[in-house]
Each structure stands twice: as structure tokens, then as C-alpha cells.
Amino acid sequence: MTTLANLQTLFQRHLLEGDAALAPYLARGGAFLPVYRNAYGARLREIMAGEFPGVAALLGPDRFEATVDVYLADHPSTHRNARWLGRHFTDWLGATDIGRRHPVLVDMAAYEWALSFAFDAADADALPPEVFATVPPDAWPGLTFAFHPSLRLLTLGHDLVDFRKAAAEERDPDNAPTALEKTSGWAVWRDAESLTVQHRPLADDEADGLSALTDGGDFSNLCDRIADHLDASLVAARAAELLGHWVGAGWIVDLGGFTLDAHAD
Amino acid sequence: MTASAKREAGDPASPFGNAQTPFAGFGLGLRVPHYADILDARTGPHPDVDWFEIISENFFEAGGLPRRNLMRVRERYPVAMHGVSLSIGSSDPLDMDYLHRLKTLADLLNPPVLSDHLCWTGAHGLNMHDLLPVPLTEESLKHVAGRVRQVQDILGRRIALENPSSYVAFDCDEMSEWDYLSELTRQADCDLLLDVNNVYVSSVNHDFDAVAYLDGLPADRIKQIHLAGHENNGDHIVDTHDAPVTGVVWTLYGKAVERFGTVPTMIERDGKIPAFDILVAELQTARRLQRGVLHAAPKERAA
Numbered sequence: 376m377t378t379l380a381n382l383q384t385l386f387q388r389h390l391l392e393g394d395a396a397l398a399p400y401l402a403r404g405g406a407f408l409p410v411y412r413n414a415y416g417a418r419l420r421e422i423m424a425g426e427f428p429g430v431a432a433l434l435g436p437d438r439f440e441a442t443v444d445v446y447l448a449d450h451p452s453t454h455r456n457a458r459w460l461g462r463h464f465t466d467w468l469g470a471t472d473i474g475r476r477h478p479v480l481v482d483m484a485a486y487e488w489a490l491s492f493a494f495d496a497a498d499a500d501a502l503p504p505e506v507f508a509t510v511p512p513d514a515w516p517g518l519t520f521a522f523h524p525s526l527r528l529l530t531l532g533h534d535l536v537d538f539r540k541a542a543a544e545e546r547d548p549d550n551a552p553t554a555l556e557k558t559s560g561w562a563v564w565r566d567a568e569s570l571t572v573q574h575r576p577l578a579d580d581e582a583d584g585l586s587a588l589t590d591g592g593d594f595s596n597l598c599d600r601i602a603d604h605l606d607a608s609l610v611a612a613r614a615a616e617l618l619g620h621w622v623g624a625g626w627i628v629d630l631g632g633f634t635l636d637a638h639a640d
Numbered sequence: 641m642t643a644s645a646k647r648e649a650g651d652p653a654s655p656f657g658n659a660q661t662p663f664a665g666f667g668l669g670l671r672v673p674h675y676a677d678i679l680d681a682r683t684g685p686h687p688d689v690d691w692f693e694i695i696s697e698n699f700f701e702a703g704g705l706p707r708r709n710l711m712r713v714r715e716r717y718p719v720a721m722h723g724v725s726l727s728i729g730s731s732d733p734l735d736m737d738y739l740h741r742l743k744t745l746a747d748l749l750n751p752p753v754l755s756d757h758l759c760w761t762g763a764h765g766l767n768m769h770d771l772l773p774v775p776l777t778e779e780s781l782k783h784v785a786g787r788v789r790q791v792q793d794i795l796g797r798r799i800a801l802e803n804p805s806s807y808v809a810f811d812c813d814e815m816s817e818w819d820y821l822s823e824l825t826r827q828a829d830c831d832l833l834l835d836v837n838n839v840y841v842s843s844v845n846h847d848f849d850a851v852a853y854l855d856g857l858p859a860d861r862i863k864q865i866h867l868a869g870h871e872n873n874g875d876h877i878v879d880t881h882d883a884p885v886t887g888v889v890w891t892l893y894g895k896a897v898e899r900f901g902t903v904p905t906m907i908e909r910d911g912k913i914p915a916f917d918i919l920v921a922e923l924q925t926a927r928r929l930q931r932g933v934l935h936a937a938p939k940e941r942a943a
Contacts, residue, residue: 378812379780380731383763383772390768400811407807407845407876411770418769452767455725455738456697460769498703524703570705 390415391451419447419460426461426491429483429535430468432542433552442473458495461488479552482531486539486574489527489563493572496525501567501625507618514633516595520588521629525565528577528585532558536574560585567625580604581617593632663718663752663863665690666923667906670719675709677916678716685716688920688927691752693906696723700741710749719749720864720904722833725767726756726791728801729774729784732763739794746795752904753864755800755833758784758821775810776820781827788828800831800863803853805841805870805879816848818856825861832857834900835866836893837885841877850892854899865905867893867926882911884922890929897933905930 388394390412398405423443424431431439450463465484468474474481501523510518533552541548560582563574577585583600594614601610601617621627670678670692678686692713699710713719725738746754759771774780792798803821815823821832834857843850869883885893885907896903905926909919 378777379729379775379783380763382775382810382812383731383760386772387763387766387768390770391766402809402811402813402846405808410807410876410878411772415768415770422769452762452769453765455727455735455761455767456700457767457769458697458701493704495701495704495706497701498707565704570708 386411391448416444419443419452419457422457422460423447423464427464427484427487428542428545429487429539430464430480432538432548433477433480433483442468442471445471458491461491464488479533479535479554482533483535483539483552485529486531486535486561486563489529490572490574492527493525493563493565496523496565499523499628502622502627502629504619504622506630507622510630510633516593517632518594519591519631520627521631522589523564523567523626523628525563525572526589526626527563528582528589529561529563530558530582531555531561562626564624564626573624580613581620584614584617585621663691663720663904664902665904666927667691667693667717667720667904668919668923669722669906669908669910670694670710670713671909671913673913674916674919679709679712686920688924689717691718691720691904691906693720693722693908696721696742696745696754697725699745714749718752720753720906721746721749721751721755722802723754723756724771725761725769727759727761727767728756728787728791729758729760729772729780730763731760731783732765734787734790736794739791743795746797753800753831753833754795754797755802755864757802757804758817758824759804771804773804773806773808773810776813776815776817777810778814781815781820781823785824785827788824788830792828792830798829798831800833802833802835802866803838803842805835805838805845807845807876807878809846816853816856817842818853822856822858825858830861831863832861833864833866834862834896834903835868836896837866837868837870837889838879840889840892841870841879844877851895854892854896859900862900862903865893865896865900865903866908867905868908880911881908885925890925893926894929894933897930898937902930902934 382397382400385394385397385400389397389408393412398408401408420440420443424439434442446464446467449467452460454460465481465488468484469481533554535552538548538550538552560577560579561574562577562585563572565571566573580601580603583603584597587596587600598610598614601613605613666688667690694710699706710719723742727735757771758774760774761770761772762768774784788799788801801821801824803817824830825832839850839853843853867885867889868879868881869885871878871880871883907919907923907926
């Protein structure tokens with residue numbers, strides 16, 4: 376191992392684990408080496424607190440800091456952009472004792488990561504509604520849909536919105552998040568005009584239908600999922616209604632499963 | 641004609657001689673709390689701010705408000721790019737995905753200066769999100785110079801490296817930081833971003849002469865200057881970017897102006913960010929100081 380690589384291995388081990396093996400290689404005994412380790416912890420905790428203010432408010436500052444330290448030990452950053460530091464946090468939290476005992480934490484982490492993701496996800500032009508008129512009737516069952524990169528679907532068991540808003544604005548929330556009678560689908564996305572992040576609950580058939588489509592399913596799969604919730608005679612009208620909502624919100628950016636040119640005439 | 645003037649005019653011997661966005665005067669780091677002031681539709685470009693500098697990585701994601709605001713700022717001002725994750729000194733291979741994103745953004749903005757730091761930010765596939773010091777050895781110099789050349793080939797433009805603040809030095813160091821940087825510009829054909837605050841911070845932490853540092857740098861390679869505040873802890877100083885520029889750094893900036901002339905200069909503020917007008921007023925201090933130094937000492941400066 377070269378001197379450069381060796382020193383960097385020791386330096387990094389010091390930052391991550393407090394390993395002291397670097398000290399003999401430093402001039403003047405490395406008296407100010409703690410500046411780096413202190414800054415490492417403080418910086419990454421600050422980033423995580425910025426991404427997950429709701430989780431931080433639920434846990435309180437000391438427990439949040441301790442939780443984040445364990446998370447970072449399990450998932451040190453591998454990305455050049457610190458913006459991705461929290462990408463494993465929801466799944467990680469869900470597998471911890473505290474996450475299992477308090478599922479509201481996992482819900483909040485998922486919700487906050489979706490908000491953060493939607494904020495600067497790639498841009499994409501919404502599909503104009505008139506494109507659907509060009510789809511021939513026999514192509515509809517196999518029609519697939521590409522969704523806006525900012526759209527994230529969540530399944531939440533708690534009402535988080537007001538609490539999270541207060542936490543993000545560094546206000547005391549009026550109430551703790553309340554558990555819902557049953558879990559509910561939610562959509563988080565970025566509005567194409569204002570570029571602000573939006574969210575809304577989804578009806579059960581809408582959540583199931585969207586999941587089918589984002590998993591690569593086609594229009595017939597959408598109709599099958601709706602049929603799990605509605606009488607067969609109502610499925611076609613409901614599918615059209617849902618597509619209208621999604622197109623209006625700018626969620627659909629492309630169609631697949633047929634070739635527009637082949638049907639143009 | 642000086643060497644730098646030749647390059648700006650298009651030096652046929654350099655692959656990076658193409659004319660870039662004009663760059664002069666005084667700028668600020670582009671920070672979110674100031675967007676409303678900067679993009680106020682009722683006003684044009686601020687008369688006392690000539691350009692902005694972005695943290696490159698903050699705009700790597702392709703969409704949303706960050707990108708829209710950036711392009712609005714770019715319509716009004718030149719935008720320099722300043723990165724924190726190139727990790728030019730790392731023993732890891734160069735991150736080609738990172739460089740692709742950097743190039744895409746640079747091609748979009750055509751920055752007058754594209755800079756990062758003489759540092760490493762992680763090894764073994766990890767990122768510490770800090771500007772960590774490289775040993776000042778012939779071995780690391782050769783390593784860094786080769787990587788700078790690779791990066792410049794990929795980006796199709798010259799980069800500038802900034803002198804970092806540092807809190808430790810290595811027993812194996814074989815040269816001063818200013819000699820290292822000078823040699824690096826020769827070996828890699830790169831430029832320098834001079835952070836005057838960092839020179840002062842490191843001069844205290846490592847007990848060297850800050851003016852000797854300035855005197856040791858190649859004047860024709862200094863393309864931009866940073867100023868910032870720091871935290872004095874008695875026996876050491878930490879580069880915090882969360883306070884106004886201190887008097888001793890203003891004095892050192894005056895020395896830098898004496899030596900390097902009208903290098904585009906900006907103030908970095910990343911914590912306890914004050915109102916836009918307060919930062920603009922601080923920037924005016926730099927403008928007045930530069931004007932005063934050049935008026936008092938209109939002597940020929942070293943190339």
C-alpha cells in the first residue's frame with residue numbers, strides 16, 4: 376500500500392471509529408485532529424436533521440442524534456452528494472427495535488424522504504391529455520404508463536402532515552401524529568408549475584391501481600385492481616376518472632405498449 | 641502579454657484556451673435565503689454584485705426549484721462553479737459518474753472558473769463530506785497532478801484548485817503547501833483559487849508565515865479569491881464560514897491584492913447567513929480595499 380493510501384485508510388478509520396493509529400504519522404502530535412472527527416459527526420447529523428425534521432421532533436434531539444450515529448455507522452456515506460445520505464434511513468429504521476415499537480417513526484421517515492426526493496427529482500414534461508385520443512381502442516389493455524420522476528407512493532398508518540409541517544418550520548406541533556384506523560396510500564409529487572412539493576391521500580382503488588402501473592403493469596392490470604374494489608360495471612368509468620386526475624396533476628409523462636406512429640393514420 | 645492573458649485570448653498550445661464567460665469584479669456565494677433578493681423581478685442585476693458562485697453538487701439533480709432558480713440567476717449573472725466532492729487527492733479511482741454530472745452542469749453554465757479543493761473527501765468507496773488534507777509529498781503531488789490532467793481532459797476545461805484550511809500536517813511532508821500548489825500548476829496545467837482566510841487559518845494552525853505563502857504562489861495562476869470568516873479557539877482556528885471576514889484576513893487580502901492585482905473576489909458565507917444587503921455591504925469592503933491598495937501601490941506585479 377502506498378503512503379498516500381495508507382494515510383487515508385488510517386485517517387478515515389479515525390473519522391469513522393475514532394481509531395488512534397493515525398496519530399504517530401501526524402506532525403506536532405496531531406493536536407488538532409479532533410477538529411476533523413467532531414466536524415464529521417456534527418456535519419452529518421446536521422444533514423440528517425435537515426432531511427428528517429419530523430423524525431427528529433418525534434425522538435427529541437438527544438435520541439435523534441444517538442439514532443443517527445448508529446445509522447451512520449451502519450450506512451456511512453457512499454455518495455459524493457450529501458443529499459443522498461438518508462436514502463437508507465427508512466428501511467434501516469424499520470428494522471430497529473425503536474422503529475418496530477414506534478411505527479410512526481418509520482412512517483415519518485418515509486414521508487420526509489419522499490418530500491426530499493420530490494423536491495429536486497428530474498424534470499419531465501407531462502403528457503398532454505389529447506395524446507390519449509390517439510390511442511386506438513384495441514391498444515388500451517396493453518397500455519403502460521411512465522410517471523413523473525418526482526412521484527412517490529407511500530403507505531402510511533399515521534396522519535403526519537401537520538406535525539411534520541410544524542417540525543420543519545421549527546414550531547411546536549399542536550398534536551402528536553395520530554394513528555389512522557387503517558393504513559392509507561399517499562402520493563407525493565412536485566407540481567409542474569409552482570415546483571412545490573404536493574401530497575394527498577389516495578383512495579384504496581387508486582392506490583392499488585397506481586401500484587400496479589408503477590410496478591410495470593398495464594391498463595388491464597389497473598382495471599383488475601379497481602375491480603377488487605368496485606362492481607365490474609363501474610370499472611371503466613372509474614379508470615377513466617383516475618387517468619383524468621393523474622393527467623391533470625402532471626403525473627403521466629409517457630405511454631408505452633403501443634407505437635403511436637403505427638396508429639397515426 | 642502575460643501568460644494568463646495569452647490563455648484567455650486562446651493559447652494554441654493549451655487545450656483549454658477557449659474563451660469563457662468574462663469574469664471580473666466581486667461576487668457572492670449563491671445561497672437559498674438570498675434567492676428572493678437576487679431574483680426580484682422589479683430589479684435587474686444588483687449593481688454591486690458582479691457574479692455568483694454555486695456549490696456544484698447542490699445542482700447535480702436535474703430538476704425542480706434549484707435548477708429553475710439557478711437558470712434564472714445565470715440569465716442575470718456569470719456563475720462560477722465550486723465543488724466540494726471531486727476528491728482529487730483520494731487514493732480511490734476517479735468517480736466517472738461524478739465527473740459526468742460535473743461536466744453536464746459545466747456545459748450548461750459555462751462557468752468562468754470551475755474549482756474544487758486540494759484535498760480528498762473519502763477512500764474505499766466512502767465519502768466523509770469534508771475537505772481532508774493530503775500529505776505534501778512528491779508521491780501525492782504526482783498522483784494529484786495526473787488526476788487533475790485526467791479531470792481537465794474529461795471536462796474539456798481547466799480547473800482551479802483551492803488551498804484548504806487544515807488542522808493537521810503529516811510527518812512525511814516534504815514541501816510547503818505553496819510549493820506543492822505551485823508545482824501542481826506546472827505539472828497539471830491547472831489554475832488556483834486562493835482562499836485568503838484558509839491561508840490565515842492554516843498559518844496559525846501550522847505556524848507558518850502567511851505572507852510567505854502568498855509570495856510563493858504563481859501569480860498568473862490565481863483566477864479567483866475567496867474570503868470568509870473563522871472561529872478563533874486560541875491555540876487553533878477553525879474555518880467556519882459563519883461570521884464576517886476578520887480584520888487580520890482583510891489585511892492579508894490587501895497583501896494578496898498587492899501581489900495578484902484585480903483577481904475576481906468573493907465572500908463565502910455558509911452558516912448564520914445574514915440578510916443579502918449585509919453581505920453586499922461586506923463585499924463593498926473588499927471592493928474599497930482592493931481599490932485603495934491598487935491606488936496606493938500601482939506597481940508592477942509579479943507574473
